[in-house]
Amino acid sequence: MGLGKQVIGFLQDNLHQIIPKGGGILLITLLLWVVLRLARVFIYRFTLPLEKREDPSSVGRVKTIRGLLGSLASFIIGFIWLLMVLDILGIKTTAILGAAGVVGVAVGLGTQTFIRDAFFGFLIVIEDQFREGDLVTIGGITGAVEQITFRTTKIRGDDGKLYIISNSSITQVCNHSRGGLVIFQEVAFPNHLGEENLVKVLKEVGDRLSKTLGDSLVSYPKLDNIVSFDAQKTVFRISVSIRPAARKEGERLFRETLRDVLLEKGLI
Numbered sequence: 253m254g255l256g257k258q259v260i261g262f263l264q265d266n267l268h269q270i271i272p273k274g275g276g277i278l279l280i281t282l283l284l285w286v287v288l289r290l291a292r293v294f295i296y297r298f299t300l301p302l303e304k305r306e307d308p309s310s311v312g313r314v315k316t317i318r319g320l321l322g323s324l325a326s327f328i329i330g331f332i333w334l335l336m337v338l339d340i341l342g343i344k345t346t347a348i349l350g351a352a353g354v355v356g357v358a359v360g361l362g363t364q365t366f367i368r369d370a371f372f373g374f375l376i377v378i379e380d381q382f383r384e385g386d387l388v389t390i391g392g393i394t395g396a397v398e399q400i401t402f403r404t405t406k407i408r409g410d411d412g413k414l415y416i417i418s419n420s421s422i423t424q425v426c427n428h429s430r431g432g433l434v435i436f437q438e439v440a441f442p443n444h445l446g447e448e449n450l451v452k453v454l455k456e457v458g459d460r461l462s463k464t465l466g467d468s469l470v471s472y473p474k475l476d477n478i479v480s481f482d483a484q485k486t487v488f489r490i491s492v493s494i495r496p497a498a499r500k501e502g503e504r505l506f507r508e509t510l511r512d513v514l515l516e517k518g519l520i
Contacts, residue, residue, distance in 0.1 A: 276340045284333050291325040316377055316384045316400045323402040324370075365420070370402040372419040386429040387496035390422055432470030432493030435503050437510060440485045441519065450475065450488065453513055460509050461492070461502075468498035473506070 299318050375381075377400070382388050386397050388407065395409035405422065407415045441450045458472030470493035479487040490510070494502030514520045 277337055280333060280336050280340070284329050288325060288329050291329070292322055295321045295325065319384065319400055320373055320377060320402055327366075327402065365418075366403060369404070369419045372422065373400065373402045373405075376400065376405070376419060376422070381425050382427045382429070385497075386427055387433070387499070388428065389426040390417055390424070393417070394428075428499075429496045433496045433499050433502075434491050434493050435499075435506055436476070437490050437492075437507060438479055438487055439490055439510070439514070440487045442485055443481070443483070445519070447475070447486075447488075453510075453517065453519070454490065457506075457509050457513050458492075460513070461505060464505055464509075465494070465498060465502055468495045468502055469493075470495055473510070 295318055299314050299321075382397055384397050384400060387395070388397055390405070390407065393407055393409055393415050395407040395415065397405060398408050398414070399406040400419075403418060405417050405419060407417065409415055439450075441447075454473040454475070458469075461469050461473075473490050473492040476489040476491045479489050481487065492502075492506050494506070511520070
């Protein structure tokens, strides 16, 4: 007898058990899905006042809190669903829960790492180390934080790849979104023109950048230090501060505008 006939025979012999058990699992899945949706609505409404009270820059933190609470709700409801399905299938879970307790079962299932990741996830939010949307460097990876869950932090790297890092493994964070992101450029300037003329050039560059970047320009270009010099020219290091959200466009516009102004004045 072929495999297909064996499967059909098994279904025919056990149809009286498959239908009620399958229906029960389907009903439980539907009900708990509704509960999860309601929980997420409650979380959103619960955190909405926080978003209204805080300054606009803190919206990312409220979004992160919502994500963490949503992950916790999903884990709890998923655990309840698993227990109920096992009970429908005839696998008794009451004895296990009575002997070891829910925490013991969780540890027995190997979720110590989950608990540790969740703890560090809470610390990240409570200490406001970084938020969703922030530009960070973690473990040598630089990118924008797309999502923070109880277990992981997801970062979209500069190369477009999505990096998923467990929260408990994050030991050092560089948050570029707190304050401005500094961009550097070296410029060779003729000695006979004097440093004051370069300052005027940077003022004009700053005025143009202010029109194009607006609030994304944190500070005007300025002279940082002298890199090198000879009898004809001096190489200056110039810096400008840009908001991290506009770093790519700001870096391009800064260098293009600086080049254009120097060309217009015949300095390069």
